[in-house]
Amino acid sequence: MKTVIITAAGSGSRFGSKKQFEKLNKKLVIDYSVEFFKDLGFDIIITVPKEDVDFVQERFSFAKVVEGSIERFFSVYNGLKLISGGIVLIHDAARPILDKEKILELLDKVYEKKSAILAIKCTDTLKFAQGGHIKFTIKRDNIFCAQTPQGFNARLLKIAYKKALNDNLIFTDEASLWEHYISSVAVVEGYRYNIKITTKEDLKLASCILNDIVL
Ligand SMILES: Nc1ccn([C@@H]2O[C@H](COP(=O)(O)OP(=O)(O)OP(=O)(O)O)[C@@H](O)[C@H]2O)c(=O)n1
Numbered sequence: 055m056k057t058v059i060i061t062a063a064g065s066g067s068r069f070g071s072k073k074q075f076e077k078l079n080k081k082l083v084i085d086y087s088v089e090f091f092k093d094l095g096f097d098i099i100i101t102v103p104k105e106d107v108d109f110v111q112e113r114f115s116f117a118k119v120v121e122g123s124i125e126r127f128f129s130v131y132n133g134l135k136l137i138s139g140g141i142v143l144i145h146d147a148a149r150p151i152l153d154k155e156k157i158l159e160l161l162d163k164v165y166e167k168k169s170a171i172l173a174i175k176c177t178d179t180l181k182f183a184q185g186g187h188i189k190f191t192i193k194r195d196n197i198f199c200a201q202t203p204q205g206f207n208a209r210l211l212k213i214a215y216k217k218a219l220n221d222n223l224i225f226t227d228e229a230s231l232w233e234h235y236i237s238s239v240a241v242v243e244g245y246r247y248n249i250k251i252t253t254k255e256d257l258k259l260a261s262c263i264l265n266d267i268v269l
């Protein structure tokens with residue numbers, strides 16, 4: 055069994071609105087990942103804000119739609135509670151540009167290693183700055199930017215979540231939860247088109263990418 059939890063319950067404070075429901079070319083941002091994983095034959099769970107549950111359930115009648123939470127960590131957990139086993143991918147609805155070859159490569163790695171994420175090597179020089187001034191430069195040799203999808207053995211991920219709830223810990227991605235309670239996570243090289251729409255600039259960038267590449 056393979057399930058994807060599509061996280062779409064954010065408030066979009068850095069964007070200025072719920073960006074997952076913004077128009078991106080001829081579709082909504084959320085449409086891209088839901089349709090992609092439907093075409094790949096995944097069971098689909100979508101986390102959305104309480105007020106959008108009916109709208110999204112009607113739009114995607116084939117999916118299970120659950121109410122998210124104030125923290126992405128708990129939004130994912132609300133979806134994970136519906137899964138009994140198999141493999142689960144967690145993917146941000148805010149990352150609409152999905153590369154089939156890369157996702158299938160990630161899926162193979164999850165089956166092989168029980169956990170894997172897409173990540174891209176940092177290509178900028180990294181600075182630690184405070185008060186508008188650089189304090190020091192961070193060696194970037196082994197620095198990666200984590201992306202989604204992130205994939206896991208669902209049963210073990212639920213165990214890790216239960217431990218985190220017990221310890222009152224939350225994590226910004228599922229890989230850091232897995233690293234904390236289970237083991238190291240495999241990395242599959244991601245792709246630079248896999249941008250996370252966070253600000254309005256990112257929506258423009260995503261539109262340019264979609265207009266120029268054939269997926
Ligand atoms: N409580 C939350 C917060 C985020 N997300 C989802 O997780 C993805 C990545 O989160 P982010 O880009 O931070 O979205 P927002 O939280 O909406 O953005 P902001 O931090 O600017 O409010 C998005 O698809 C978002 O909808 C979620 O399901 N539940």
Ligand SMILES: C[C@](O)(CO)[C@H](O)COP(=O)(O)O
Nearest residue numbers: 126146200201202226227250
């Ligand atoms: C999960 C994630 O996309 C990996 O880079 C990132 O942690 C989401 O962070 P956000 O602040 O919830 O956008």
